[in-house]
Amino acid sequence: MSSAPAQPVPTFYFVGVTTRNSSIMKVFPRWMEVLGHPEILLKGIDHKIHDDPAAYRATVSYIKEDPLSLGGLVTTHKMDLYAATQDLFDYLDPYARLTHELSSISKQEGRLEGHAKDPITAGLSLDAFLEPAYFQRTGSHVLCFGAGGSALATLLHLINKPDKADRPDRFVVVNRSLPRLEHLCAMAAQLDTDITVEPVLNSDPSHNDTLMAALPDGSLVINATGMGKDTPGSPITDAGLFPRNGIAWEFNYRGELDFLQQALRQQQLRNLHVEDGWIYFLHGWSQVVAQVLHVDLTPELFTKLNAAASAAR
Ligand SMILES: NC(=O)c1ccc[n+]([C@@H]2O[C@H](COP(=O)([O-])OP(=O)(O)OC[C@H]3O[C@@H](n4cnc5c(N)ncnc54)[C@H](OP(=O)(O)O)[C@@H]3O)[C@@H](O)[C@H]2O)c1
Structure with a gap:
């Protein structure tokens, strides 16, 4: 007996090296509860360090074309991904253009946007x-x-x-x-x-x-x-x-x-x-989640996210 295919759901991607081991896998569902979006899933995409540019282009093109892909966070590959895919973006923020890296992939009214949140x-x-x-x-x-x-x-x-x-x-x-x-x-x-x-x-x-x-x-x-x-x-x-x-x-x-x-x-x-790097982890993820989901990250909201993450650490 075959089971029915899973329903496609809105998805947030995590582009990294060993994504399944990251604490965000436990933290993300708790954050989505806090933000009132329990339906959003987190999926990891692992690339090897200094991966082939075509592999980065395939990842970004998929997120760009798939309507249920909301965007994502990039770690470790921020510069290599920028170099390989910058032409696929409709907007790159000033820090991305200055540092030639990007850590946030998001969508705004159909446009694909890249931000460098690390500074x-x-x-x-x-x-x-x-x-x-x-x-x-x-x-x-x-x-x-x-x-x-x-x-x-x-x-x-x-x-x-x-x-x-x-x-x-x-x-x-x-x-x-x-x-x-x-x-x-x-x-x-x-x-x-x-x-x-x-x-x-x-x-x-x-x-x-x-x-x-x-x-x-x-x-x-x-x-x-x-x-x-x-x-x-x-x-x-x-x-x-x-x-x-x-x-x-x-x-x-x-x-x-x-x-x-x-x-x-x-x-x-x-x-x-x-x-x-725990505080860096919290700021890095909360800034990108706020960008992708278009949420106003107030100090009060950061305190709530910090508490939810610390409970899952
Ligand atoms: N806690 C957090 O949330 C958080 C946030 C940001 C970053 N991080 C972590 O911080 C690390 C760096 O991140 P990143 O984005 O800056 O990565 P990255 O762009 O890959 O930079 C790492 C740099 O270190 C160099 N390097 C590696 N081994 C070295 C050695 N033995 N001696 C001297 N240089 C060496 C690499 O040189 P090559 O150019 O020769 O490869 C590369 O330039 C990663 O492990 C990342 O996971 C954590």
Whole structure:
């Protein structure tokens, strides 16, 4: 006996690498209850890292043509997907055009729209734990491992800080290959900034330890490589010392999280603030859900979504 085919339902897509393991699979249905749309389903589409452009075009074309596809969120592939599919969009927001990445695919009156939400969401996440005037008070710098979409977004957020006290003097960014480093530096060069951006081409963890050792106390060290989740390991060795009174920010919240574990082991000795990617996850998803479903994301609504997500974590 064959069962009847499932009824097609409005669907929100999640374009990533290992989407089925993400907490959003548990969180999304709860959020749809909060938003009064329990009928909307979440479906993951996995692409391999730096996938074939034709594969990205097939994904975006499907969402564009299928009336029940509402849109979706893109992680990890934000730049590669932008490069492969930008001509399929009827509108790209200014951040998408500046950073050449997109994290949100949505529809408005039949038009396909792409937004880069990371400069907003990386910024909201950083501001949640970095006190005002932090860089002026501490004279500290930023060391960012990885020069991909989220690293670029974090730099853009710092560049856009209107108060000099909220901008570091120096942003050191390390990447294992040249294209993303060049792209990040080209973007920074387009903007009038007093932050010195220092690109480092390197994939040797012991050299990263040396870069970390040269930072002033209080500095912010970011793992934006995906190592410890998308790929094994950490950009630093176990012998690498975090700056005293510094901040270690791992962009992910699931996986082996080796970098986070290394920071936690030094938390007391070096008086570190250690932050994972959970707040980033909440801001990233809530901003894109609001864009795709055309919802006004007020602070009150964010509080409700945060509570629903934390219960499902
Ligand atoms: N919590 C959240 O909600 C949230 C939000 C944003 C991002 N994230 C996570 O943060 C990570 C980065 O995201 P993304 O969008 O920026 O990804 P991305 O665009 O793929 O950037 C990752 C960058 O790291 C570089 N890299 C990888 N291994 C390296 C190493 N050993 N040394 C130096 N550089 C290395 C890559 O170099 P190549 O150019 O050579 O590949 C790439 O440029 C991902 O794991 C993502 O899941 C989490």
